Amino acid sequence: MGLILGLVAALLLGGGGFYAAYSGLIGGSAADSKASEPAKGGGEGTSAGKNAPSETAFVPLDPIIVSLGNNATSRYLKFGAELEVDPAFKEEVTKLLPRVLDVLNGYLRAVDSRDIENPAAMGRLRAQMLRRIQVVTGTGRVKDLLITEFVLN
Structure with a gap:
């Protein structure tokens, strides 16, 4: 029973770590966060999707x-x-x-x-x-x- 609980816990932690790294919550560089800041701001109502091709x-x-x-x-x-x-x-x-x-x-x-x-x-x-x-x-x-x-x- 303890082995099964350990395996389930390892899978959950591994999945959570993957999600955090994949979504950019951890492991992102400073350049990535600076590049995404202007797209987040409202400004003239532009979205990141509209600006992506021009970048x-x-x-x-x-x-x-x-x-x-x-x-x-x-x-x-x-x-x-x-x-x-x-x-x-x-x-x-x-x-x-x-x-x-x-x-x-x-x-x-x-x-x-x-x-x-x-x-x-x-x-x-x-x-x-x-x-x-x-x-x-x-x-x-x-x-x-x-x-x-x-x-x-």
């Missing part, structure tokens, strides 16, 4: 074609993506695109072909590439990496 800009990346090596079942990877950036940094990020493409090219060539061919690894690959892009462009400039093309041939 984001996209910078397209040129497609990258990478040879996967002789041991891979697929020979080439064609990769295309867009960077989600803060509009204030769009011009800066655009100027750094050659460096971004260099970093992505190097990373994709170094990744094991089994990881690229595994559909479950897409999230990890995206996170690794985004982190490398953020190092090149500087913190706070690139919000997300949106993969538009990932074709193995």
